[in-house]
Every structure is written in structure tokens, then in C-alpha cells.
Amino acid sequence: MLIGRTTRKFYFYIKNIYNNNMAEEKKTASSVPKEAKKTDEKPQEEISKEEKKSEKTEDTKKLPDLKPGMTVRIYQKIKELNVKGEEKERVQYFDGMIIAKKHGKEAGGTITVRKISNGVGVEKIFPLNLPTIEKIEVKKEARVRRAKLSFLKKGYKKKLKEKQVSK
Secondary structure (H helix, E strand, O other): OOOOOHHHHHHHHHHHHHHHHHHOOOHHHHOOOOHHHHHHHHHHHHHHHHHHHHHHHOOOOOOOOOOEEEEEEEEEEEEOOOOOEEEEEEEEEEEEEEEEEEEEOOOOOOOEEEEEEOEEEEEEEEEEEOOOEEEEEEEEEEEOOOOOOOHHHOOOOOOOOOOOOOO
């Protein structure tokens, strides 16, 4: 495999940092007595398990089943600086139709939402696990037979057939 000179340098740089960190960890691990290790490990493990459980319950948001063709309203927290230099937080929403959904419900899952504002098409890509997203409301659902609705960008004139959305 051929790699460029700068990539090779970067690779060796990262490798050296990794090796140095591993050597330091071995030194610190050997300097701590075995008795101290045993007493410290059990409480830390219990605490970390409890923390992980509480984090999972807080972070997992109940998102609706999102599909291309749905018209959604996404509420997002935005931080702004006012004239006095104070930081304010407000909620802003973005209305539009989902034209693409990528990577499902994975950690890196995203949806692409498109709307037309003042005659100009605006697209925004929202990561589904973004902490600033407060909630996602489904307004309408159109019946589509495609996973990616890129044909809507090119000036599709026909109106999409809409399904009933239960609230």
C-alpha cells in the first residue's frame, strides 16, 4: 500500500504517542501496590456501572419513526450572544420535508430536511443524536417509493400523496 510522505509521518507520530502513553501506564500501574489496587477497583466498578445506566436513561430520547417524505418540525436549542455580551438560549424550529435518512438509529444517524424559504431551497442535515435537538414533531406524511427524494430539488411539480398522521 502506497501512502504519501505526510501521511506516513503522521502515522509514525501517532504510533510514537501511543507507545509513550502505554509505557507511562505500565510504569504507573507497577508503582501502585497490589493491595491498593484491589481496594480501589470494586467501588469504582460499581460507581461506573451506575453512572452508565443513569447516562443511558437521560440521553436516549424517544424519537418518532422518521422516514423520507415526512414533513417534520425540529425544535433545536440555540445559544446566542446579545448586545451586552450575555449568552442566551432559545428554541428555534425548522419545518421541512425529510428527503434522506442515513445510518438509521446508529450513533451517527442523520436526516436531511429541505424547505423552501422565500423562493430559495434550504437544506439542513440533523444528526439524530444531537443533544441540542429538543423534539421532533411529525406534521404530515407523504406516500413515497424512494429512499432518497433528491428529485424534489429539481422542481418536481406534482403534489405528493399524503397519508393520515395520528397525533
